[in-house]
Amino acid sequence: MELNEYQKKCLNTWIGGEKLIRSFLGVCGEAGELSEGAKKYLRGDFDVEELKKRSIGELGDVLYYVSVCAHELGLTLEEVGKFNNEKLAKRFAEGKIRGDGDKR
Numbered sequence: 001m002e003l004n005e006y007q008k009k010c011l012n013t014w015i016g017g018e019k020l021i022r023s024f025l026g027v028c029g030e031a032g033e034l035s036e037g038a039k040k041y042l043r044g045d046f047d048v049e050e051l052k053k054r055s056i057g058e059l060g061d062v063l064y065y066v067s068v069c070a071h072e073l074g075l076t077l078e079e080v081g082k083f084n085n086e087k088l089a090k091r092f093a094e095g096k097i098r099g100d101g102d103k104r
């Protein structure tokens with residue numbers, strides 16, 4: 001499935017008000033749920049196979065909110081992905097993958 005096709009399908013279930021801010025909060029909330037699995041994995045609650053099983057749903061939830069957030073900002077998921085790929089490729093080419101901050 002292409003990214004923009006996925007994004008359009010997400011909009012079929014994207015209902016309710018305050019969509020712009022709610023989409024940002026959705027990304028944060030679902031990223032938190034994703035990290036819960038990693039926390040419990042590190043605590044030794046389950047193995048990596050269980051982490052994978054738990055993470056597929058949460059990764060999908062993060063992707064959903066990223067998709068609708070991009071839409072609310074007038075961006076396609078393809079544009080977001082392309083921007084990110086190009087940013088990271090530039091950093092890699094310049095030997096700046098390590099470190100922090102957006103201005104590398």
Ligand SMILES: [Mg+2]
Pocket residue numbers: 030033057058061
């Ligand atoms: Mg979730």
